[in-house]
Amino acid sequence: MKLLDASAFRISIQFAIIFTVIASGALVSVYIITFSEIKEQIDRELIHELNELKSHHEKFNTTALKEHIKNRQQYGKHLHHYYALTDNKLRLLSGSQYLIPFINPASTNTGEINFSDAFNVEHEKDDDNRLRIASLQLDNKYYLVAAQSNSSISELQEHTTMAIIIAIIITLTLAFSIGLYMSKQALAKINSINEGLEKSITHNFAYPLPVPKNEDEFQALILKLNLMLEKIKELIIGMRQVTDNIAHDLRNPLTRLKNRLEVTLLHPRKDTEYQYAMENAIEDCNELLKTFNSLLSIAQAEAGVRRDSWQLVELSELIDDMIELYRVVAEKNELSLIWNKTEPIKITGNRQLLAQSLSNLLENAIKYSNKGGTIYLRLYKKDKHPVVEICDTGPGIPKQHRKKVLDRFQRLDSSRSTPGSGLGLSLVKAVSKLHSAQLQLQDNKPGLCVKIIFNLEGISTWPRNEEDMQ
Numbered sequence: 203m204k205l206l207d208a209s210a211f212r213i214s215i216q217f218a219i220i221f222t223v224i225a226s227g228a229l230v231s232v233y234i235i236t237f238s239e240i241k242e243q244i245d246r247e248l249i250h251e252l253n254e255l256k257s258h259h260e261k262f263n264t265t266a267l268k269e270h271i272k273n274r275q276q277y278g279k280h281l282h283h284y285y286a287l288t289d290n291k292l293r294l295l296s297g298s299q300y301l302i303p304f305i306n307p308a309s310t311n312t313g314e315i316n317f318s319d320a321f322n323v324e325h326e327k328d329d330d331n332r333l334r335i336a337s338l339q340l341d342n343k344y345y346l347v348a349a350q351s352n353s354s355i356s357e358l359q360e361h362t363t364m365a366i367i368i369a370i371i372i373t374l375t376l377a378f379s380i381g382l383y384m385s386k387q388a389l390a391k392i393n394s395i396n397e398g399l400e401k402s403i404t405h406n407f408a409y410p411l412p413v414p415k416n417e418d419e420f421q422a423l424i425l426k427l428n429l430m431l432e433k434i435k436e437l438i439i440g441m442r443q444v445t446d447n448i449a450h451d452l453r454n455p456l457t458r459l460k461n462r463l464e465v466t467l468l469h470p471r472k473d474t475e476y477q478y479a480m481e482n483a484i485e486d487c488n489e490l491l492k493t494f495n496s497l498l499s500i501a502q503a504e505a506g507v508r509r510d511s512w513q514l515v516e517l518s519e520l521i522d523d524m525i526e527l528y529r530v531v532a533e534k535n536e537l538s539l540i541w542n543k544t545e546p547i548k549i550t551g552n553r554q555l556l557a558q559s560l561s562n563l564l565e566n567a568i569k570y571s572n573k574g575g576t577i578y579l580r581l582y583k584k585d586k587h588p589v590v591e592i593c594d595t596g597p598g599i600p601k602q603h604r605k606k607v608l609d610r611f612q613r614l615d616s617s618r619s620t621p622g623s624g625l626g627l628s629l630v631k632a633v634s635k636l637h638s639a640q641l642q643l644q645d646n647k648p649g650l651c652v653k654i655i656f657n658l659e660g661i662s663t664w665p666r667n668e669e670d671m672q
Contacts, residue, residue: 211381211382211385211389213385214380214381214382214384214385215378217377217381218374218377218380218381219377221373221377222370222373222374222377225369225370225373226366226370226373229366229369229370230366233362233363233366237359237362240355241352241355244334244350244352244355245334245336248315248335248336248348248349248350249315249336251283251285251336251348252315252336252346252348255271255285255346255348256338256340256346258270259340259346264295264344267287267296268287268295268296269296271285271286271287271297272296272297275296275298282350283348283349283350283351284297284298284301284333284348284349284350285297285301285346285347285348285349286298286299286302286345286346286347287344287346287347288302288305288344288345289343289344289345290307290339290342290343290344290345292307292345295344297347298349301335301347301349302347304318304320304333304335304337304349305337305345305347306337307339307345313338313339314338315336315337316336316337316338317334317335318335318337319332319334319335319352320332320333320335320349332351332352332356333349333350333351333352334349334350334351334352335347335348335349336348336349391414391420394412395420395423395424395427398411398412399411399427402431406435406438407432407434407435407438408435410428410431410432411424411427411428412424413425413428452490452493455486455489455490458486459483459487462479462482462483462486463479463483466479493625496625496626496628496629497625499555499558499629499632500625500628500629500632512550512551512552513550513551513553514548514549514550515548515549515550515551515553516547516548517546517548517549517581517588517590518543518544518545518547518581519546520553520556520560521541521543521560521579521581521590522541523557524557524560524561524564525539525541525579528564528565528568532568532577535568535571535573536573536574537568537571537573537574537575537576538575538577539579540576540577540578540579541578542580543581544581544582547581547588549588549637549656551637552633552636552637555633556633556637558629558633559630559633559634559654560590560592562626562627562629562630563592563626563652564577564592566594566626566627567592567593567594567596567650570594570596570597571649575594575595576594576595577592577593577595578591578593578594579591579592580593584655587655587656587657588656589653589654589655589656590653590656591651591652591654592651593646593649593650593651594646594649594650594651595646595648595649596649596650597649598645598646598649598650599650604643607627607643608627608628608631608641609628630652634654637656637657638656638657639655639656639657640653640654640655640657641653642654642655
């Protein structure tokens with residue numbers, strides 16, 4: 203991915219522009235406020251001086267005012283202050299001659315102070331040529347003028363303006379540089395992720411992404427991506443295994459069905475023989491349909507497609523229904539079903555899938571228990587979590603095989619001679635995971651004890667089923 207095409211670069215550029223505009227606005231605001239305050243301060247000083255001269259005139263007389271202005275003019279030059287007194291015909295009576303052109307009789311009323319700015323003032327050598335001037339009319343006979351230099355302020359304004367322009371240019375340059383650097387850093391990480399994903403996809407998700415040491419958002423993203431890649435890898439492996447297992451496990455019944463039908467058609471037979479052959483063929487078809495229905499149920503449970511039909515399920519009532527359904531089968535196999543009914547415990551779930559899971563567990567318990575054995579069903583709460591427990595007194599499952607038997611079409615060698623497809627526990631695992639429940643296979647000494655521990659809060663961060671095999 204090119205830098206200019208990266209969204210990180212565009213965001214960085216936008217951030218740089220916004221930051222520069224805000225910084226520029228702040229600098230200009232400080233500039234305006236500062237120099238407005240300085241100008242107002244000069245105006246206040248001029249007003250104060252004019253009022254003081256006016257008071258001196260009212261207290262004494264015009265001759266005294268002339269002398270007072272003359273004295274002020276002498277020591278005021280060092281402070282860049284200037285004064286002038288003229289008659290109503292603008293003839294200089296005292297002070298600086300070069301202030302007279304800046305008196306505007308038309309805009310100067312008696313008692314009112316008029317302000318003006320003078321630039322390029324030509325007067326004594328080395329004096330200021332930029333003045334802030336205030337004028338006042340006295341008794342309709344005289345014009346009193348006070349001026350103060352603002353050359354230093356104007357120079358300061360020029361220097362400050364130049365400094366602000368330079369600061370804006372530097373800020374914009376730094377903002378763009380930092381944005382460019384940050385964009386390259388982010389883009390390098392994104393390119394690393396893209397390269398890692400491409401490598402993983404090319405090699406059938408065999409290579410996880412390298413996890414950075416820094417605990418930031420990229421590390422969290424990569425960890426999630428690695429989990430996703432691992433899940434995809436597991437699904438691909440599972441699909442291959444399912445395909446292989448389907449081809450292997452369904453080949454025998456299909457071959458048997460085909461051979462039986464071919465043998466039946468070799469010679470003319472009696473109606474009873476044809477009927478017997480068709481009954482066997484239908485039985486084989488039912489087994490195949492049962493296998494496909496189990497695969498469909500597992501796929502639906504794993505995909506969560508039945509969540510819209512969830513409801514409150516009373517577990518004790520559900521177990522009652524299962525006991526009533528399988529008690530006759532258990533008695534026929536000379537087995538005892540022991541179920542101690544407890545107080546009602548309700549969970550939210552899919553009743554049909556839960557019933558199918560319990561049905562699979564009971565069928566396995568009846569199928570693998572020896573005659574005279576006992577099957578125990580228990581329902582209780584452990585740490586406020588409902589637990590369904592089904593235990594038998596059969597041969598059990600060795601610890602090293604308890605993870606394997608949860609996969610599709612997986613059967614132990616000792617159970618190859620018994621009917622079944624190897625999908626029962628796979629469905630129980632999928633339904634348990636759908637309901638955020640733990641599935642545990644434990645030793646009943648003798649026999650197998652299966653526990654389904656439900657999580658009432660529906661938190662999906664429980665330990666994985668495979669790790670719960672004890």
